[in-house]
Amino acid sequence: MTRTEAIFPADRLAIYERDRYSAAIRSGDLLFVSGQVGSRVDGSPEPDFAEQVEQAFQNLEAVLKAAGCTFADVVDVTSFHTDPESQFDAVLRAKDNAFPHAPYPAWTAIGVNWLNGFDFEIKATARIPAGR
Structure with missing residues (x-):
């Protein structure tokens, strides 16, 4: 049976503690990252x-x-x-900075009407490099 481990960035615990979820779960060599929003360290939304x-x-x-x-x-x-x-151009700019060249990750964009005070959220799955 594959063991799972919760992963948290050291300085961003407020939102995870408030809403009771893990930033990511490692399972084997896969990392399942929860939806990340544009929150400040205290968990509040970035207004712009x-x-x-x-x-x-x-x-x-x-x-x-x-x-x-x-x-x-x-x-x-x-x-x-x-x-x-109306948001797509700003998202594409950030996406191009994060993923500047092929091969690009698979990507699904979904329109929603509520994100708990935020206007954008991004979740990801990554393969953890060998030896980590």
Whole structure:
């Protein structure tokens, strides 16, 4: 049986403790990262949308790093958008910074009407490099 382990970035515990979930779960050589939002360290939303998206990607990167991964290890992404059409350009800019070249991860974008005070969320699955 594969053992699972909860992964948390060292300085971003407020939102996980408040809402009672793990930042990521490691199972074997796979890392399942919970949806990351553009939250500040205290868990509050970043008010500017483009900055909220950038912060969500930074938060995703922090969780990946806590597990010994980088964006290059990501194989699948799902993003959630409260207004996909008007938000897409800001998301693509952040996406291009995180994943600048092929092979790109698989990606599914979903329009939603509620994200608990946020306007963007991104979750990912990564393969943890051997030896980590």
